[in-house]
Amino acid sequence: LTRSLVPSAPAALRALPPPVAVGVLHTTRPLHTTQQSLAPLPPLPEKGGEVRHGLIPEEFFQFLYPKTGVTGPYMLGTGLLLYFLSKEIYVINHETVAAACILTVIIYGIKKFGADVAAFADKLNEEKMAAAVAMKNEAIQTLQTAIEEEKKEQWRVEGRSFLFDAKRNNIAMLLETNYRERLLMVYNEVKKRLDYQVAMQNLRRQKEQEHMIQWVEKNVVQSITPQQQKESIAKCILDLKALSKSAHAAV
């Protein structure tokens, strides 16, 4: 691992008394005011080094170009190969055939799956970045929404006089209603008592009347003597006869 170690804290921090030295953060520089030594890293180059035939860097071809032109490196390669073969510095044996096979397999694999693997690696990195960017955007969005809400609240504050008026009206209405209800209640109670008195008087009058009528009737009935009764009955009969005569005459 090539991660560099954090340099050790200066002696001044370590020289503090032990209880303090344990709790103090041992830094080598004032934090948040100086630049961190490990950042910012120079960015990775956009593309890797140019390579021809997957193996030989382009710089080699450029290096030989001034002296031997375009075909130079190829001539060099062919010449070297033929030299090794003809002088039997490299002997053709069974390993050559095995080498040809494994190289075929490797090159086929790279040609077929190389782009996909590279895209996959790029996708992994992209996902990592996208997650962080999404977080950042979300935070920005949240803050902007908060700003909008704050502005709306400030606008709302301007209408507070209307709010207070409405509230005041509400309260006045409530008080008025309550007062009127109580007024009505008082009126009803008083009326009930007065009605009671009136009813009492009426009852007394009625009872007196009845009593008097009864007393009068009783006395009258008592005062009718048997002689008076006979006289009145005889008179009634005479009246009836007279009437009947007049009635006969009318018919």
Next chain:
Amino acid sequence: MNLNFFDQFSSPSLLGIPLILIAMVFPALLLPSPGNRWINSRLSTLQLWFINLITKQLMIPLDKKGHKWALILTSLMMFLLLTNLLGLLPYTFTPTTQLSMNLALAFPLWLATLLTGLRNQPSVSLGHLLPEGTPTLLIPALILIETTSLLIRPLALGVRLTANLTAGHLLIQLISTATTTLMTTMPVVSLLTLAVLLLLTILEVAVAMIQAYVFVLLLSLYLQENI
């Protein structure tokens, strides 16, 4: 240089200096080290993704105590994978064809799992020697069989890896020799043999990866039993 079939399996040495250590350490040099950056190069990203994948796969069946083995199992897997695959290149020496090295890897690790099991949960560990539901009469025989199978595990691990790789390399050598010899006399048959060799090479690539995986997987299984 004229090669016979044994040269590829002999431990390499240069002027009497054994090079086996360099051969074993070399694959690690090919892996990029994780950089200081947040977004790394493609190779670093892929390596990180791959190692995460392996570690997750190995550690999911294990409980918390087994996670102590994450580093050694993952690094063992990477080592075996790289050595096996690099050995397929021509004129390379594959350290894992040496029985000594494979036994040296298998034996201590297997013993570690066994001792962990015997120390922490001896009855459960010994209980694995008798599968559930065996008829009573068979118990003694089964215990003997299971003990034998337990004790032969490190040998099996080591020999499996050695045999697979050695056999593969030897087959490649033999068939390519046949191709070379037939090229002068019967070219068409030589071409057929070449086709066989191509298929065999693809198989060998697969075998190299599978053998590494099987080695580490079996070790993790032994660990699961004993943790």
